[in-house]
Amino acid sequence: MEELIPIVAILCAVGLPIATGLVIGLNVIRNEHRERMGLIEQGIIPPNKTKAKSNPNRLVSLRNGIVLIALGIGIIVGFFCSEYLVIAEGNQFWVTGASVVFFLGVGYLTYFLVTRKMVLSPQQEDNDKE
Numbered sequence: 427m428e429e430l431i432p433i434v435a436i437l438c439a440v441g442l443p444i445a446t447g448l449v450i451g452l453n454v455i456r457n458e459h460r461e462r463m464g465l466i467e468q469g470i471i472p473p474n475k476t477k478a479k480s481n482p483n484r485l486v487s488l489r490n491g492i493v494l495i496a497l498g499i500g501i502i503v504g505f506f507c508s509e510y511l512v513i514a515e516g517n518q519f520w521v522t523g524a525s526v527v528f529f530l531g532v533g534y535l536t537y538f539l540v541t542r543k544m545v546l547s548p549q550q551e552d553n554d555k556e
């Protein structure tokens with residue numbers, strides 16, 4: 427009986443959210459179908475749902491790239507500082523953490539400065555066309 431406790435716990439922790447998501451998803455699909463059938467019965471042709479193609483936002487990729495590079499630099503600098511500088515025994519974590527946070531801030535600042543210049547150039551092109 428004691429072997430069943432971990433199995434039931436894992437099934438509840440994993441299975442319940444999956445089952446809940448499936449039930450909610452099926453209810454949404456069923457309700458949309460009923461609504462569509464109701465409109466058809468009234469003689470109204472419902473519009474087709476077409477997914478609009480979204481243009482990928484390249485600024486998000488630029489931000490993620492800059493931030494990940496800054497994160498890597500922060501981790502490397504933090505490890506080097508905790509390895510080669512004279513730091514008390516329990517403070518290596520704080521030096522590495524401060525380095526990571528500092529370089530993440532530098533990365534976000536770099537992203538801001540780069541995108542500020544990028545956003546101004548398309549507006550200037552529109553002003554030139556008028």
